Amino acid sequence: MGTVTTTYREAIRAALRDALQRDPRVFLMGEDVGRYGGCFAVSKGLLQEFGPERIRDTPLSESAFVGAGIGAALGGMRPVVEIMTVNFSLLALDQIVNNAATILHMSGGQFSIPLVIRMTTGAGRQLAAQHSHSLEGWYAHIPGIKVLTPATLEDARGMLWTALQDPDPVLIFEHGSLYNMGGELPDDAGAVDIATASVRRPGRDVSLITYGGTLWKTLQAAAELASDGIEAEVLDLRTLRPLDTGAITASVSRTRRAVVIDEGWRSGSISAEIMARIIEQVFYELDAPVARVCSAEVPMPYAKHLEDAALPQVGTIVATARQVVRGHD
């Protein structure tokens, strides 16, 4: 069996094409997904292949087209709704939080909503404070939806189909800095599970817990730590809701130390939730206080040096992990 050279963007496109071919109920809708080819060129070519009924350009009406996705899911379709960025998704927050997340419960289990919403998240491209935030942790606060954060080519390729098989609303956050990431995928790459975290690098000294765009910075940090004699384990959460707490506590129980790396802000965040679960469940296993590396609490600035300073970086991850392992000098 061979492999193909591909990118994160192409892997998502392949997943979309696969879903559109496999299930006539699947369609894609969002701003500029058709003629423009997708704001980040993810859906490029799909309009020509599947036509305007199934690759559906929408007006700039996030609330209406996300709500229409919910309605279409209720009506028997399997919509994939694309929102350009997580910041724009706030215009559809009413539909996501008040409808998608609640209708199954409010209806006493009568109406499920098999809807997938994809959107770009994260910083690193100098797009400033209205295109760069990482609000997936916010969404992970909401019962009734699932929150996926593919960081690898395998997950970019495989999470969509599993999400479409799910009877409930699933949000997929694609980190904008990953679209150009290249690599190899097996010829037969397909669906992956969306319920478990994955150890991307095993290690015995400290657990580096992360997801999405910061996975790669964290793996780089782990490599640097290894050259310094510290064997870090890197846990990719993959799914923020439901959180694979078992994988987190298992890793921390092995390494007895943890650093959480999250591009979101720290106050009231998913990183805070992960730390709380560690403290609640494996406090007595710990050899050091749990630490974290998050974005600075500032709207994302435009200037490159300021943006870099606001984001978790390899150096900060290395320094924080080293301090957790070795304590103060």
Next chain:
Amino acid sequence: MRPGAERNAVPDPEHARQLLHQMLRVRRFEEKCAELYATTKIRGFLHLYIGEEAVAAGVMQALRPDDRVVATYREHGHALVRGVSAAATMAEMYGKVEGCSRGRGGSMHLFDAATRFYGGNAIVGGGLPLAVGLGLADKMQGLDSITACFFGEGAVAEGEFHESLNLAALWNLPVLFCCENNLYAMGTALARSESETDLALKAASFRVPAWPVDGMDVLAVEAAARRAALAVRSGAGPLFLELRTYRFRAHSAFDPELYRDKQEVDAWKQRDPITTFLAVMQERGILADRDVAAIEADVAREIEAAVAFAEAGTLEAVADLTRFVYSEPTAE
């Protein structure tokens, strides 16, 4: 000729009885709800539809079982006329597991898959995008079902109203937008919240045909709804009915009604959709006193049975609290 301007066909006695029956069911059901609210059997918010019954009773005549309905938090009437049983609706008000939403929705969130009743939406304007999506699903599947979406005139101030009308018109979707204009968004009169108070004009700006209808006249509502549903079903795209009506009771049980004059309320009560319909039908000899008495007796029995059903209902086990957050695996 615009519906509402036309003379409505005189109904045959059976149809007249049916319309009266539906309006009276809603009226008496809600009077009972108000009573039960006062005795704390029903809690939460209770928004009564009393005065507006002709709208739900008239529009539902135009719908088929495979059509879909999206309603607001003032939706007892829509649910009942659509066919959700009074018993399941009352049990829902009681918060019982036998309720149409298993006691998880309450008065504002009545749902029923069997009658394709998609709620009970308590975010003003929040149901419109859903209706657009339901219409999209039907269209993409080549079905000729339509979706009737009810909302108040207060919703026209929401962005979701404008986004939804545009999308439905742009994509030529089978959605019948039913705007229940009762003049007040809670306590805010239309003229105090809208720079343009002509609602039909707003709909027309999206190229959605808009017909004003006397919402106090059940025959006018039915005639307009039938014509509108026919057009929507035939693929003509969405249509907007402005159903001019009035809420006789307070907005909810907590409303002291400081924002409108008693004279205004009294004047509208002269146009009560039930008594005016009854008067015309009796004058024309279509309904007799004994018909009315029989309908009242029938309605009273149904509501009495609904209350008994709700009283006898069970409370869901607290152990099941977190059910229905996500779908449960179905047995293969």
